[in-house]
Amino acid sequence: MEYYADIAIQIMFLMMLALSLNLLVGYTGETSMAQAAFYGIGAYTVGLLTMPVAVAGLEIATSSGVAGGAGWPFWPAVLISILVSAAVASAISIPALSRVRGEFLILMTLAFQLVTTQLMGSLTSITGGTFGLTPIPPMTLFGQSLIKPSQVVIVVGIATVLTFVFCYRLGESPFGRVLKGIREQETAVRAVGKGTVLPKVIVFGVAAGVAGLAGALNASYYQVAAPQSFNLDVSILAIAVVILGGVANPVGTVVAAILLGLLNPVLDALVGAEASAWRGVIYGLALVLVMRYRPQGLIPEHQGPLRFLRRRRRRNAAESAAPARSERDRVPGAAPTATDAAASRPAPEVVLSVEGMSKSFGGIKAVSDATFDLTRGQITALVGPNGAGKTTLFNLITNAITPDQGAVTLNGTSITGLSISEIARRGMARSFQDGRLFERLSALDNVAMAIPDQRAENPFILTVRPLYVQKRERAVRQSALECLQLVGMHADAETLVADLSYGDQKLVAIARLIATGADVLLLDEPTSGVDPSAVEHVIDVISDLRAAGKTICLVEHSVHMVERLADRAVFLDQGRVLAMGSMKELMARQDLKEIYFGA
Amino acid sequence: MHLISAAGASPSLVLQLVVSGVVLGSFYALLGMSVSVIYSTTKVFHFAHAFVYTAAAYVALGTASVLGVPIVLAIVIGLIAAVVLGVTIELVVYRSMRRSGASSLGIFLASLGISIAGPNLIQIIFGPDGRNLPVGNPALYTVGTVTFTTWDIVTVVVSWALIGGVLAMRRSRWGLASIAVSANRELSAAVGISPQKIYVYAFAVGSLLIGSAAILFTLNQAATPNMGLQPVLFGFIATFLAGVGNQKTAPLAGFVLGMVVSLSGIWLSQTFQTAVIFGLLFVALIVRPQGIFRKAAV
Numbered sequence: 001m002e003y004y005a006d007i008a009i010q011i012m013f014l015m016m017l018a019l020s021l022n023l024l025v026g027y028t029g030e031t032s033m034a035q036a037a038f039y040g041i042g043a044y045t046v047g048l049l050t051m052p053v054a055v056a057g058l059e060i061a062t063s064s065g066v067a068g069g070a071g072w073p074f075w076p077a078v079l080i081s082i083l084v085s086a087a088v089a090s091a092i093s094i095p096a097l098s099r100v101r102g103e104f105l106i107l108m109t110l111a112f113q114l115v116t117t118q119l120m121g122s123l124t125s126i127t128g129g130t131f132g133l134t135p136i137p138p139m140t141l142f143g144q145s146l147i148k149p150s151q152v153v154i155v156v157g158i159a160t161v162l163t164f165v166f167c168y169r170l171g172e173s174p175f176g177r178v179l180k181g182i183r184e185q186e187t188a189v190r191a192v193g194k195g196t197v198l199p200k201v202i203v204f205g206v207a208a209g210v211a212g213l214a215g216a217l218n219a220s221y222y223q224v225a226a227p228q229s230f231n232l233d234v235s236i237l238a239i240a241v242v243i244l245g246g247v248a249n250p251v252g253t254v255v256a257a258i259l260l261g262l263l264n265p266v267l268d269a270l271v272g273a274e275a276s277a278w279r280g281v282i283y284g285l286a287l288v289l290v291m292r293y294r295p296q297g298l299i300p301e302h303q304g305p306l307r308f309l310r311r312r313r314r315r316n317a318a319e320s321a322a323p324a325r326s327e328r329d330r331v332p333g334a335a336p337t338a339t340d341a342a343a344s345r346p347a348p349e350v351v352l353s354v355e356g357m358s359k360s361f362g363g364i365k366a367v368s369d370a371t372f373d374l375t376r377g378q379i380t381a382l383v384g385p386n387g388a389g390k391t392t393l394f395n396l397i398t399n400a401i402t403p404d405q406g407a408v409t410l411n412g413t414s415i416t417g418l419s420i421s422e423i424a425r426r427g428m429a430r431s432f433q434d435g436r437l438f439e440r441l442s443a444l445d446n447v448a449m450a451i452p453d454q455r456a457e458n459p460f461i462l463t464v465r466p467l468y469v470q471k472r473e474r475a476v477r478q479s480a481l482e483c484l485q486l487v488g489m490h491a492d493a494e495t496l497v498a499d500l501s502y503g504d505q506k507l508v509a510i511a512r513l514i515a516t517g518a519d520v521l522l523l524d525e526p527t528s529g530v531d532p533s534a535v536e537h538v539i540d541v542i543s544d545l546r547a548a549g550k551t552i553c554l555v556e557h558s559v560h561m562v563e564r565l566a567d568r569a570v571f572l573d574q575g576r577v578l579a580m581g582s583m584k585e586l587m588a589r590q591d592l593k594e595i596y597f598g599a
Numbered sequence: 600m601h602l603i604s605a606a607g608a609s610p611s612l613v614l615q616l617v618v619s620g621v622v623l624g625s626f627y628a629l630l631g632m633s634v635s636v637i638y639s640t641t642k643v644f645h646f647a648h649a650f651v652y653t654a655a656a657y658v659a660l661g662t663a664s665v666l667g668v669p670i671v672l673a674i675v676i677g678l679i680a681a682v683v684l685g686v687t688i689e690l691v692v693y694r695s696m697r698r699s700g701a702s703s704l705g706i707f708l709a710s711l712g713i714s715i716a717g718p719n720l721i722q723i724i725f726g727p728d729g730r731n732l733p734v735g736n737p738a739l740y741t742v743g744t745v746t747f748t749t750w751d752i753v754t755v756v757v758s759w760a761l762i763g764g765v766l767a768m769r770r771s772r773w774g775l776a777s778i779a780v781s782a783n784r785e786l787s788a789a790v791g792i793s794p795q796k797i798y799v800y801a802f803a804v805g806s807l808l809i810g811s812a813a814i815l816f817t818l819n820q821a822a823t824p825n826m827g828l829q830p831v832l833f834g835f836i837a838t839f840l841a842g843v844g845n846q847k848t849a850p851l852a853g854f855v856l857g858m859v860v861s862l863s864g865i866w867l868s869q870t871f872q873t874a875v876i877f878g879l880l881f882v883a884l885i886v887r888p889q890g891i892f893r894k895a896a897v
Contacts, residue, residue: 031704095884101843102704103644104884107835111877114832122870232828236715243708277722284716291709292696 005149009221011261012153012160013214017234018241018253019167020210023203025239026247026301027171029183030102030200034109035238037116038089038208040230042081042215044120044127047136047225049077074140078216085212090205097200113232120227132226139220152221159217163210168250170206174448174456174473177441179203180248181449184438187400191436192450192516193424194457202459233280240283244290246297255298260286301440302496348375351551352428352520357396357406359575366392367575370406374520379542379552381562381583384572385596390555391433393572394522398423398430410520425452429518433525433555435509437497443508444493448480450515483511487541503530510541521545523554527561539565559587559596571596611744616861622751624857625758626815630830631837631853632762633808635846638838640781640801644707647688648809648834649827650717655681655810656822657721660732670734678810685806686799688713694795714827722824729821737818750818757815761808762850769846773800781846809834829873836880 021035051069072080092112096104120127127133138145139155146152170176181189182196189196219225241260245252260283267275290297352374359367367389374380382390395401397408398420407416415423420430429450438446454476455461456469484490487507497505506526513521526542527535535558542565546552556562562569563583571579571586573595579586586592637645659677662668668676692713696706737749768774779787780797788794812830816822837853856876863875 029704031707092881095881099884103843104839106644106707107832107839108880108884110832111836111873111880114829115874115877118870118873233715236711239708239711274723277719277727280719281716281723284712284714284719287712288692288709288716289712291701291705291712292692295701295705 002149005153007261007265009149009153009156010264011258012156013218014238014241014261015160015254015257016163016214017211017238018245018257019163019250020207021238022242022245022248022250022253023167023171023176023179024207025242026249027176027179027183028200028203030097030204031106031239032109032204032207033106033232033235033239034089034113034116035207035211036230036232036234037109037113038085038211039215039218039234040116040120040225040227041085041088041208042212043219043225043230044133044215045081045084045212046074046077046216047133047219048126049080050074050137050220051133051135052137074137074220078213081216082209082212085215086205086209089208090201093201093204094197097204098197110232113235117227117231120230127225127227130227132224133219134224134226136219136223136225138223139217149221152217156217156221159213163213164250164254167210170459170462171248171250173459173462173469174454174476175199175459175462177445177449178457180441180445181438184440185436187420188432188436188438189449190419190421191398191400191424191430191432192512193421193429193452193518194449195419195421199457206459233276237283240287244283244286244297246299246301248301249297249299252297252299348378350374351376351411352397352553353409354393354397355407355409357393357408358404359392359396359401360404365575367396367403370572370575370577372570372577372580374551374553375568376551377546377549378567379546379554379565381566381569382553382555382572383559383562383569383583383586383596384578385598387574388572389575390572391524392575394430394524394555397522398428424516424518427518428520428522429513429516430522431509431513431524431526433528435505437505437509437512439498440496442494443484443489443497443500443511444477444480446497446508447483447511447515448476450512451476451479452517480511480515483515484508486514486544487511488537503534506530506538507534507541510538514545519549520551520553523552523556525555525557527556527558535561559583563587613862613865614743615745616864617858618745618747618751619864620858620861622747622754622857623861624854625755626812627833627837627853627857628762628850629758629808629812629815629853630834631841631849631856632765632846633805633812634831634834635838635841635849636765636808637801637805638835639843639846639849640777641689641693641798642703643689643693644703644710644835645688645802645805646707646710646831647713647717648685648805649714649831651681651685651688651806652809652813652827652830653718653721653822653824654684656732656813656817656826657725657730659814660730660817660822661725664730664733670732674814677814678807681806681810681813682803685802685809689798689802694798718824718827725824727824729823731821732814732817734818748819750815753818754815757811761811765804765808766847768804773797777801833876836876840880840883 017035017039021032024030024032047069049070049072051071053071054068092108093105096108121130138147139152140146141155146155171179178189178194178199182200186196215225215230218229237260241256242253244260245254245256263279263282264275267278271278350373354373355371357367357370358365370389370393372380382393384390392401396403396406399418400420407414409415410423410426410428413426415426415428418426438449441449454472456472456476462469481490481493484493487510489504489507489511492500492504497508500508506529510523510526513523523542527538530538539561542552542554554566566583568580569583569586570577571592578595579589579592634645634648637643637648655677658680659673662676663670663673688710692709693706696709739746739748769778776787776792777797777800779790779792780794784794787797809831813822813827816826816830833856834853837856838849840856841848841852856879859879860872860875863871867875
C-alpha cells in the first residue's frame with residue numbers, strides 16, 4: 001500500500017511539472033530546459049524556511065552542516081516557495097523572451113539549469129552540498145504531521161488536481177488563445193495590437209511557480225532536498241512527458257506522465273542499479289521517435305476525452321450562424337454605394353502622412369525618400385512593378401522594419417518609432433501578403449484575437465473574476481462572429497484555419513483586420529491567390545469598408561482591381577515615388593506603363 | 600568551501616591564470632567554431648552534438664584500452680566515429696523531419712532526445728565512472744612562475760589549426776556554397792547549390808571539430824558519459840554571443856569566454872565557472888542582443 005502510494009506521489013510530481021510546462025511548450029511554443037531548477041528552488045526554499053532556527057552554542061540535528069532554517073510553519077513556506085520560483089523565473093526570462101527566436105530561451109534556461117544544480121552542490125553552507133539539505137520537517141495539515149505516503153498522497157493528489165484544472169482553464173481561456181497565437185505567428189499577434197513579451201514572461205513564471213509548489217511538496221515528503229533530484233535529466237523528462245502526451249493537451253500530459261512514471265518501478269525491478277540509465281535511453285528514444293513520426297503526440301491538441309466540451313461550443317456557434325457565404329452582412333454604417341458616400345464627403349482630411357521614408361539593405365536602396373498621404377475615407381493603392389518597395393514601405397510605416405530615415409504621422413500625432421502593437425492600438429493595422437494566420441486555431445479564434453481591449457486576457461482577472469471573464473468572452477466571440485459575417489465566413493467560424501482554402505484564409509485575414517477596429521487599414525495584396533469569384537467578394541468588402549469611413553491603403557498587382565477600387569494611386573519604382581494620381585491618369589503615361597508592364 | 604579564493608591576487612597567479620585562459624579559450628574557441636559551422640549553415644539547434652562529443656571520446660578510449668589499438672589510430676577511429684555519427688543523425692533524423700515539415704522546435708526536441716538516450720547508452724556499456732585515454736602523463740614545463748603541460752600546447756596548437764583550416768575553407772567551393780546556403784537556402788538551391796549536400800558537409804566538419812575537442816579534453820581529464828553537455832552548451836553560448844550566423848567571430852567569442860572564466864579565478868573559485876558564463880550570457884543578451892562583436896542592427 002505504502003509502496004504504491006509512493007509511486008503515485010512520484011508520478012503526480014511529474015504531472016505537476018509537465019502540466020505547467022505544457023503551458024509554455026504546448027500553448028506558447030517556447031521551450032524551457034530549467035523546469036527542474038525551479039522545482040529545486042521550491043524544494044530548497046521550503047527546506048530553509050521550515051527547518052528549525054539555529055540556537056547559538058547548540059548543535060542541532062542537521063546532518064548536512066547547515067546551521068538551521070527560519071522555523072516557519074509549512075503552508076506559508078509553500079506559498080513563499082511558489083513565489084520565489086516564479087519571481088526568479090520571470091527575472092531571468094525577460095531578456096530571452098523579448099526576442100522572437102526561441103533559441104535564446106533554450107540557451108538561457110539550459111545555462112540556468114546547469115548553474116542551479118552546480119550551486120546546489122557547491123554552496124554547502126546554505127544547501128548542504130551534494131548530500132542535500134536535511135532533515136526538512138514533514139508537511140502538516142490541520143496541525144498534524146504527514147509522514148506516511150498514504151497520507152501525503154492525498155495532499156499531493158489535491159495539488160495535482162488543482163494544477164490540472166488551473167492549467168486546463170488557463171490554456172482554454174482568452175489568455176490561452178493569446179499564447180497559442182504567439183506559438184503560431186508571434187508577429188501577427190503584435191500586428192493586431194497585443195504585446196507578446198508580457199504573456200510569455202507570465203506563462204514562464206506560472207510554469208515555474210507550479211514547479212516550485214511541486215518542489216516544496218517533494219522536499220517535505222522526502223524530508224531532503226538534494227541536487228540530483230533537480231538536475232537537467234528531470235527537466236528533459238518533463239519535456240518528454242509534454243511531447244509524448246501531445247502538446248497543448250493536458251489530458252495527454254497526464255497519460256504520458258503515468259506511462260513514463262511507471263518506468264521507474266518497472267526498471268528498478270528489471271535492471272536494478274542501471275534503471276536510471278535505461279530510463280534515459282527509453283525516454284530519449286521516445287522523444288526522437290515521437291518527433292519524427294507523430295509530432296502531435298499520443299493525444300493531439302484538438303482531440304482527447306475533453307473534446308466534447310469544444311464540440312458543444314462548436315455546435316452552438318454553427319447553429320447561430322447563417323449557412324450561406326453569399327449572405328454577407330454589410331459593414332455597419334456603410335452607405336448604399338461607395339460613390340455616393342465619397343461625393344457627400346466634406347473636404348479631404350489627411351489621416352496618415354508618410355514623410356521622407358528611406359531604407360537601405362546593404363547597398364540596395366529598397367525605399368528612398370518616399371512621401372505620401374492617406375486621406376480619410378479613401379482607398380489609396382501602392383502600385384509598381386515587383387521589387388518596387390511596396391511591402392517594404394508597409395513594413396517601414398508600421399515599424400516592422402526600422403527605417404533609416406523618415407517620419408510617420410497618424411491623426412496629427414507622430415507614431416515614428418512606436419512598436420507595431422502600439423501603432424495598431426492607435427488605430428492603424430495591417431494585413432500580411434502571406435496571411436500570417438494562426439493556423440491551428442479556428443477562424444473565430446483568429447478573429448477574436450484581434451478584438452481590442454480584452455481585459456479577459458489578463459490571467460489575474462481570469463483567476464479572480466471567472467464570471468466576468470465568461471461574460472466578456474461571450475461578447476468577444478459575438479463581435480468576432482460579426483466580423484466574420486462581414487466577409488461571409490461565419491459558417492466556417494469553428495473550422496481550423498489550416499483546413500480552409502487559401503481564398504477563405506484571405507477573407508479570415510481581412511475579418512481579423514476589421515476586428516482590430518482600426519480606422520486606417522493597410523492591406524497587402526488582399527486578392528493574390530484568390531479565385532476570381534471570390535475576388536469580387538473581396539472588392540465588395542473593401543468598398544464597404546471605405547463607405548464605412550475607413551481609410552485604406554492597399555498594395556495590389558491587378559490593375560483591374562486598382563482601377564475599380566482605388567480613388568488614388570501612388571506609383572513606386574525602385575523605392576521612389578514616381579507619380580501620384582488616379583489609376584487612369586497614371587496608366588495614361590507611357591513611361592509609367594512601360595515600367596509597370598516591363599514593355 | 601570558500602566563496603572567494605585566496606584574496607589579493609599575486610602577479611604570478613594572474614600570469615598563470617592568463618596562460619590557463621589561453622588554453623581554455625582556445626578549447627572554447629574550437630567548441631564555438633564547431634557549433635557555429637552547423638548552426639549558422641543549417642539553423643538546427645543540434646543539441647545531440649553533446650552525444651557526438653561523448654561518442655568520439657569513448658570510441659577512442661574503447662578501441663585503445665579494450666581492443667588494444669595503438670593510441671594514434673584509436674584517436675583517428677574516434678574522429679571518424681564522430682563524423683559518421685553526426686552525419687547519420689542529419690541524414691536519418693533531421694533530414695526526414697525537415698521533409699515532413701517539422702518546425703525548428705520539433706527538430707530541437709528530437710535532437711534533445713538523442714542527447715539524452717546516447718550518453719545513457721554509453722553509461723550502460725561503460726559504466727558511470729570516469730575513464731582515461733591511455734596516453735600517459737604529459738611533460739611539465741615551467742617558465743618563471745608559470746607552469747603548463749604538453750597537452751596544453753597541443754590543445755592550443757590543434758584548436759587554432761582546425762579553426763584556421765575551417766576559416767580557410769570558406770574560400771573554397773564548399774565554403775562559399777555553405778555561406779550561400781546559410782544566407783538564403785531557397786535562392787542557393789535556385790542557383791544550383793544543393794542545400795542537402797551542404798548540410799551534410801556542415802555536419803561532417805562540425806562533428807570532426809567537436810570530436811577533436813573531445814579527444815583534447817580526454818588527454819587531460821577522465822571521460823564520463825555526461826561529459827558532452829557543458830562543452831556543447833559553451834559552444835552554443837559562444838555562437839550566440841558572436842551573433843547568430845557569424846562564423847568568423849564564434850571562435851573569438853569562445854576565446855573571450857575562456858579568458859573570462861579563467862581570470863574570474865582571481866576572485867571566484869572554480870565551481871562558479873558556469874555561473875560566470877551564465878552571467879555573461881545574461882548581460883550580453885540585455886546590452887548587446889545583436890552579438891558582442893556586431894554593430895547594432897541597422
